[in-house]
Amino acid sequence: MTAMIEIEKLTVVFGSGSLRVAAVDDFTMRVDRGESFGLVGESGSGKSTVLRAVCGLAPAAGGSIAVDGKPVPTPRDRAFYSTVQMVFQDPYGSLHPRQTVDQILSEPLSIHRLGDQDRRIAAALGDVGLGPSFRFRYPHQLSGGQRQRVAIARALILEPKVLLLDEPTSALDASVQAEILNLLERLRAEHGLTYVLVSHDLAVVTHLCGRLIVMRNGKAVEETDAPRLRAGETASPYTRELMQATRGFTRASQTTE
Amino acid sequence: MSAPLLEVDNLRVSFHLRTGTVEAVRGVSFALGRERLGIVGESGSGKSQTGRAILGLTPPPGEVRADRLTFDGIDLLKASKRQLRDLRGGRMTMVMQDPKYSLNPVMTIGAQMIEAYRAHVRAGKAEAREKTLDMLAAVKLRDPARVFSLYPHEVSGGMGQRAMIAMMLVTDPDLLIADEPTSALDVTVQQEVLRILDNLVAERGMGLIFISHDLRLVSSFCDRVLVMYGGKVMEELAAGDLDAARHPYTRGLMNCLPALEGSSHPLPVLERDPAWAQ
Numbered sequence: 001m002t003a004m005i006e007i008e009k010l011t012v013v014f015g016s017g018s019l020r021v022a023a024v025d026d027f028t029m030r031v032d033r034g035e036s037f038g039l040v041g042e043s044g045s046g047k048s049t050v051l052r053a054v055c056g057l058a059p060a061a062g063g064s065i066a067v068d069g070k071p072v073p074t075p076r077d078r079a080f081y082s083t084v085q086m087v088f089q090d091p092y093g094s095l096h097p098r099q100t101v102d103q104i105l106s107e108p109l110s111i112h113r114l115g116d117q118d119r120r121i122a123a124a125l126g127d128v129g130l131g132p133s134f135r136f137r138y139p140h141q142l143s144g145g146q147r148q149r150v151a152i153a154r155a156l157i158l159e160p161k162v163l164l165l166d167e168p169t170s171a172l173d174a175s176v177q178a179e180i181l182n183l184l185e186r187l188r189a190e191h192g193l194t195y196v197l198v199s200h201d202l203a204v205v206t207h208l209c210g211r212l213i214v215m216r217n218g219k220a221v222e223e224t225d226a227p228r229l230r231a232g233e234t235a236s237p238y239t240r241e242l243m244q245a246t247r248g249f250t251r252a253s254q255t256t257e
Numbered sequence: 258m259s260a261p262l263l264e265v266d267n268l269r270v271s272f273h274l275r276t277g278t279v280e281a282v283r284g285v286s287f288a289l290g291r292e293r294l295g296i297v298g299e300s301g302s303g304k305s306q307t308g309r310a311i312l313g314l315t316p317p318p319g320e321v322r323a324d325r326l327t328f329d330g331i332d333l334l335k336a337s338k339r340q341l342r343d344l345r346g347g348r349m350t351m352v353m354q355d356p357k358y359s360l361n362p363v364m365t366i367g368a369q370m371i372e373a374y375r376a377h378v379r380a381g382k383a384e385a386r387e388k389t390l391d392m393l394a395a396v397k398l399r400d401p402a403r404v405f406s407l408y409p410h411e412v413s414g415g416m417g418q419r420a421m422i423a424m425m426l427v428t429d430p431d432l433l434i435a436d437e438p439t440s441a442l443d444v445t446v447q448q449e450v451l452r453i454l455d456n457l458v459a460e461r462g463m464g465l466i467f468i469s470h471d472l473r474l475v476s477s478f479c480d481r482v483l484v485m486y487g488g489k490v491m492e493e494l495a496a497g498d499l500d501a502a503r504h505p506y507t508r509g510l511m512n513c514l515p516a517l518e519g520s521s522h523p524l525p526v527l528e529r530d531p532a533w534a535q
Contacts, residue, residue, distance in 0.1 A: 042443040043414075144300070173299045173470050175527035178513035182523035200444050207515035207524070230519055245444040246517055248477030249451050 003069070004162060004194045005031040005054065010063035012046070012053050012218075023049040023058070025218040033161075036188060036195040038205035038212030040242065046218035047198045048089075051164045054196075055086050067162065082112060085155035089167035091147035095139040101125070101150050102135045108158050124153040127190075128183060145176035149183065156187065165197045169204060181208060202229070202246040214239050261288040262432060262464045263311065266325035270306045270488075272318050281306040281319070283488035283534075289432070293458060293465045295479035295496070297472050297510065303488035304468045308434045311466075312351055313341045329431065347377035350425040354437040356417030360409040360424075366393075367405035370424045377428045392423040396453050415446035419453065426457055433458065434466045439474075451478060472499075472510045484510070487534030506533060 012024040024046040031037040039047040052058035054065055056076040065072050072080055088094040095104055105121045114120065122132060128149040139147055148168060155163055168184070169177040185208065188195055199205050205212050206226040214221040214236070222236045234240050244250065270282040282303040287294070298304045310321045313333065326333045328349060333341070353359035361369050370389040374380065380388070393401035396419040409417055418438060425433060435454065439447040455478065458465045469475050475482055476496045484491045484507045492504040502508050509527040514520075 042445050174472065175299055175510065175513050178515075178524040178526050181515065182526065185523055203515045203517045203520075206517055207520055207522075226519075230517065241445060243517060245448050248473045249448065249455075250477065 002033045003030050004033045004035070004067065005029070005196065006064075006066040007050070007054070008064045008066075010050065010053060010065065011061045012049050012058050013061040022218050024053065027063070027215075027218070027220055029213060029220075031194060031196060034192055034194055035211070036197065036209045038209035039196065039198045039215060040200065040202055040205050040212055041215035041221075042200060044217075045215040047215045048166050049218075050215075051086065051166050051196060051198055054164060055084065056080075078112060081160075082158045083160055084162045084164065085158060085160040086164040086166065087148075087151050087155050087168050090171050091144055091151050092139075092171070094151055095147055097139055100136050100138055101130075101142075104139075104150060105154055105157055108154060112158060114158075120157055124157040127156060127187065128153045143176075144172050145179060148172060148176075148180055152180075152183065152187070156191070159191075160193070162194045162196070165195060167199055168197070170199065170201070177204070184208065202242055206230070214242065260330070261290050262329055263289040264325055264327045265289075265307075265311065266323060268307065268310060268323040268326060269321070270303070270310050270315055271320050271322075273320065274318060281488055282310065285483075285485070285488075285490055287483060287490070287493070289464045289466065291431075291462050291464050292481065293467060293479040295467045295469065295475035295482040296485060297469060297475050297482055298485035299470060299510075302485040304470075304485050305436050306488075307485070308351065308436050308466060308468050312345055312349060312434060314345075314351070343377070346373060347428050348430050349432040349434070350428065350430045352418075352421055352425050352433065352435040352438045355441045356409065356412075356414060356421045357441075360417060360421060362409055365406050365408055366412070366420045366424075370405075370420075370427055373424050374427045389423075389427060392427045393420065395426075395457065396420070396423045397449075398423075414442050415450060418442060418450055422450070422454060422457070426461070429461065430463060432464045432466070434468070436468045437470070438467075440469065440471075447474075472507075473514060486529070489534060491533060505530070 007027060007029045010024055010027045011022060014021050014023055027050060039050060041047045049058050053060050056074065067084055102121060105124060106117050109117050109120060121135065125132065125134060130146065130149055142150065169180050172180060187193065197205060197208055206229055209226065211225045213223045216238055221238050266286045268282055268285045269280065272279045272281060285307055296304045296307060306315065309315050315321050323334060328344065367389055371385045374385045374388055390401050390405060393404055398404045398416060398419055404412065404416065404420060412420065439450050442450060467475060467479050476499045479496050482494050482496055484504065486506050491506045492502060494502055502511065512525045513527050515524060
């Protein structure tokens with residue numbers, strides 16, 4: 001038993017009648033313990049919805065989700081959230097604007113009734129490379145990269161085993177993206193974390209993840225891994241299209257490859 | 258080669274704030290013909306303020322100075338407000354980053370395009386409508402008549418950005434400034450929008466200034482690239498010579514992007530030397 005997350009035939013439906021949309025349709029995924037797994041696709045492909053369904057933020061209409069060998073309870077209990085934590089895309093939207101970094105980080109500790117808050121907060125800030133001077137600042141006093149570090153610290157402070165990362169760098173500059181990717185890589189090695197990374201950027205996913213699934217319209221298009229992608233072995237034309245888009249703009253006349 | 262379309266010499270944009278003066282752009286010079294010029298830099302490098310200053314859109318406490326800022330022989334710093342209004346939206350236009358915020362939410366796309374067109378060209382309603390529909394078709398919207406009568410919130414990001422491009426090109430401008438036109442879009446949609454922009458720019462022989470933080474994208478799209486840091490131009494390069502970039506900042510920007518072909522672990526982090534901005 002080494003599977004950390006097992007999703008079987010997951011279906012997530014929004015709306016009903018003529019407005020019924022299956023955001024995720026018959027989706028199966030298995031992430032091993034300590035693995036870093038990627039989900040790639042365009043907007044509306046359902047990749048974020050898979051993460052939200054795991055967290056209980058989107059209703060599962062069918063299928064099963066198991067974390068650490070146990071089916072997840074609905075609603076999710078505290079034990080679940082001390083195992084699985086999520087980092088959201090937009091650090092401008094995901095931090096409370098009227099709370100200091102200290103308040104943001106102490107809230108999960110209070111909810112989970114963990115003591116020794118002072119030490120834990122200092123350690124979490126240190127982990128993400130922010131000094132103690134950041135502790136009593138408000139989000140508007142931080143840059144985008146620093147905010148994302150705070151969001152990662154908030155997820156890590158409960159010492160989870162799994163981090164669900166929903167486009168953690170797409171709102172950031174290329175140079176700051178590199179810093180956050182390095183941070184995520186270091187944290188995974190240090191804490192033995194399991195990652196599920198959602199991104200529309202194949203280069204980011206192959207940098208951080210071994211295996212990945214390409215999604216489109218709520219369905220898995222292809223399951224592959226980084227070495228195969230690099231060798232150009234793709235089964236579906238859609239994956240090739242995504243790879244091309246990642247390489248930059250090509251004029252129709254000069255499509256060489 | 259004729260005189261350049263746009264000449265910028267020693268452009269400076271400063272904001273006088275209570276806490277002191279912030280210089281966003283500090284001495285940028287370039288000349289633009291009918292070509293595609295990319296401006297690349299991180300947030301805060303002054304790339305967007307450069308684009309805005311050219312159009313006279315610097316927000317109020319800001320002050321624009323330059324030794325020379327001319328568009329097709331017209332001195333933009335001495336031009337009257339009226340003259341600027343005629344140029345702006347007519348002969349020089351700007352595509353903004355996010356169609357959600359830059360289109361008028363309470364007007365249909367068609368109505369705002371007609372308004373933009375008739376503000377600059379003497380035309381009857383029927384003629385403006387026809388021109389607008391043609392333009393919507395030119396940006397490859399599948400059903401121009403339908404998009405014409407939709408409100409901005411009823412279209413997707415990619416459709417909105419195409420409508421925005423159509424609106425900015427409907428007056429046949431000579432210069433288009435695109436400020437991160439595809440950053441709010443998906444990778445695949447991004448390609449489509451760029452292709453449309455590329456074709457239209459080539460067909461009409463416009464000058465294009467493409468502002469972005471994505472060096473790889475800019476270099477594959479533009480003819481020439483200016484790399485900015487701290488309000489200054491660090492390096493100017495032909496897009497094909499990017500590999501020969503000498504400035505450590507340009508190289509840093511390039512290397513910090515993970516590549517599909519595999520990249521080093523950890524990624525090289527961009528080193529910023531305050532001396533560059535001196």
